Amino acid sequence: MAVTRLSKPLVVQRQIPMMPVRAFMASQVRHLNLHEYQSKQLMAKHNVNVQRFAIAESIDQAENAARGLKADEIVIKAQIHAGGRGKGEFSSGLKSGVHLTRDPAKVPELVKQMLGYKLKTKQTGEDGVIVNKVMIAEALDIAKETYFAILMDRDSGGPVMVGSPDGGMDIEQVAATSPDHIFKTVIDIETGPTEKQTLDMAMKLGFQGKAVAEASEQMQNLYQLFLDVDATQVEINPFGLTPQNKVVCFDAKISFDDNAIFKHPELKAMRDTTEENPREVEAEDCGLNYVGMDGNIGCLVNGAGLALATMDIIKLHGASPANFLDVGGGVTTKQVGQAFKILTDDKNVKTILVNIFGGIASCLTIAEGMVTALTEGPKIKVPIVVRLQGNQVEEGKECLRRSGLNITVKDDLDEAAIMSAQLAAA
Structure with missing residues (x-):
């Protein structure tokens, strides 16, 4: 019978340029993923032969789709961005995310155990992924x-x-x-x-x-x-x-x-963000470059190269970065506040290391943005270590000192990384 297999892509997906392997613990790559049914919709528009199918988000829709196909055999397939669905298991207890039946009347009971439940496969991790859609398709024999x-x-x-x-x-x-x-x-x-x-x-x-x-x-x-x-x-x-x-x-x-x-x-409208890291989605909407990882030191840096170096130095001193976050050279006060919110939404973050090289956006501009964000926004409970260098560095440090906020200012990046590691381990 036609049991679809989602094979591992032949080529490696694009990652953040020049990201050192030693700095990675776990990451997500921000790119457009399509569900199987969406790929088949694109293929059908280009005169590519695919099975007849319908998509269902409710039990009633699934039953109507199964009867409407008038197929000799029907395949019901959970739609998630992961392979190994056929060997997966639902939190409802149902085995496999792919089921075959010749009786349309059996479709509702199967779909009832799929929609709203988590499907765990070899590619989803231990938590699994909630299934919100199922594809009801004509099952074809494969010669x-x-x-x-x-x-x-x-x-x-x-x-x-x-x-x-x-x-x-x-x-x-x-x-x-x-x-x-x-x-x-x-x-x-x-x-x-x-x-x-x-x-x-x-x-x-x-x-x-x-x-x-x-x-x-x-x-x-x-x-x-x-x-x-x-x-x-x-x-x-x-x-x-x-x-x-x-x-x-x-x-x-x-x-x-x-x-x-x-x-x-x-294509952008087809993007399903429900399976993506919500902090990455929020950062993208704010114009910030963020990739979540599984460390406990939140990083806020201006410049991709400096962000990579910061992550490396954190690793060098025995700790692990919780993220890659490049706020860019033209960062605004609002974006600084959004960046802190995204960092602290990660419950693993025990301290935040801010590493800024003043250039287009001076150290004073960044410092003023930090003070505004930290005083007017939600109170941040984790300690913050800041290292500033570059344009208007002294003015930036003085701004932070006058703020009365719980911020430790360091001139040396090694010292800042060491202190961050110590605070995260405390």
Whole structure:
């Protein structure tokens, strides 16, 4: 039966540039993630063959969708941004986030145990993720499973097609056990894949007869999707064949170029933030660059490079940063207040280290913003260590001293990091 597998992406997702590995404990990357049903909506708009499906957010919607499909067999799939759903477990006690049934009357009872409950898989962590939507789809038998992807490749300087006749499994596993079963074709960015290239790829994947031409056409349509949405990767696994000899894209993972999202408001509107770190979402809305981690020293820094160095020095002195936070050179008093709120919303934060190099925004400007934020906003109970250097540094330090706030000012970054570590451990 058609049980969709969300395979691990072939390429590493974009991270904050030059982030030192030693400074990372746990991080989230801010990029657009789509649910399976959203990816299938995009594919259907680009004439890519997908199963008939409907999305449901209630038991009644699920029942109506199941009856409306009039399918011989129905697959019910929980929609979360994680793989391994088929082997997951719900907090309701229901096993698996993917269920098959031939009886539409059984759909409501299954959905009742999915919606509003947490689904835990190997990719969600121990807490699991709350399921708010389920996909009700036509279940199709698969006579043949292959793997197909289009992605941006640094070595080639552009897009490539990657395929394997060994579909339905992680491509990394295929690469490790049967590297000769992986085929790569470089695409000319000016012309796109030629018909000869896609026909050749279809035959290498093992398609035969009329299915070769259909697989080739589907590859061409997938490339047009890749271009139209500014994707960095479109991965189909399995890229399959039904017993009726129809080529179908049973599952998809689409990754996008974050820098091009502004061109696609329709994609941005599809973003589901319920599974994202709420502090990261809030920071993005405030124009702050924030990535949460699992340390206990909150960091507020102006400049990405300085923020990375600050995190490294915290690690050097035996402590762990709770976040990456770059407020930027043109930070406002309002943003400083928002930054402190985001930091203190993290219950793991035991102290805050502010490391500022005065340049475009002088030390005095930052200091005045801090004083305003800390006196007019909610009271911050954790100790704050501040290191200022650069433009108007003396004026900035004097401003902090006069404030009467519980702030320790240090001139040396090492000293500031050591004190932060000591306060966090107290």
